[in-house]
Amino acid sequence: MEVKWTEEQREAITTRGKNVLVAAAAGSGKTAVLVERIINIVTDPEKPVDIDRLLVVTFTNAAASEMRERIAERLISLLDQHPEDKRLADQLTLLNKATITTIHSFCLDVVRKHFFLLDLDPSFRVGDDTETLLLKLQAMEELFEELYEKNDEGFLLLVESYGG
Known part of the structure; x- marks a missing residue:
């Protein structure tokens, strides 16, 4: 079944050589567009890019997981159509090494x-919600x-205006 892309979606899928921001309402097909863009990049006949060389950033772990699954499904579908295509098989293998993650996870990495x-202790860790709340309250109290x-x-004017 051939997907009917809007002009804006097609532009997001096919634009090369520059960054593309895909912003749209929930359920509008953003993930499908991004999956198709990624597939087009890794299967480009002139300048293909291995999937593990791309950075795919989402807002949630669930979205990152869904993105990885949809890319795998699309690669498997293409591989079923072209079982002799070694490049497709390689991309499916490389998908496990691909950076498809949240912005927070990417930055932490x-x-x-x-x-x-950064002159940080190598054993640093990210505080949990309770720890960060306590640190914020302590910093506010000190300030x-x-x-x-x-x-x-x-x-004092601010406190008078907004304080109890």
Whole structure:
């Protein structure tokens, strides 16, 4: 079954040589468009790119997982149509190494790999929700104390306007 793409979707799928932002409402076909874009890039007859050389970033782990599954399904479908195509088989194998992740996971991976450039302890970890909430409250309390001690006029006006 051939998918009928809108002009904007087709443009997002086929544009090369520059970044493309795909922003649309839920259920509008963003994931399908991105999957097709990725498939077109890895199967490009002139300048194919291995799938493990792409960075695919989503907002949620569920979306990243869905993206990986849909790419696998699309590659398997193409491989069924062209079983002799070694490139397709290679892309399916490389899919396990592909960076299809959330922005948070990608950034954390970059920081872990380059901690020494950031002067970070290599055993750093990301705090859980409770820890980060406590740190935020502590930082806010320290800031409030400092601004109260300075008798900061803008701060006092803010507290008077929004405080209880």
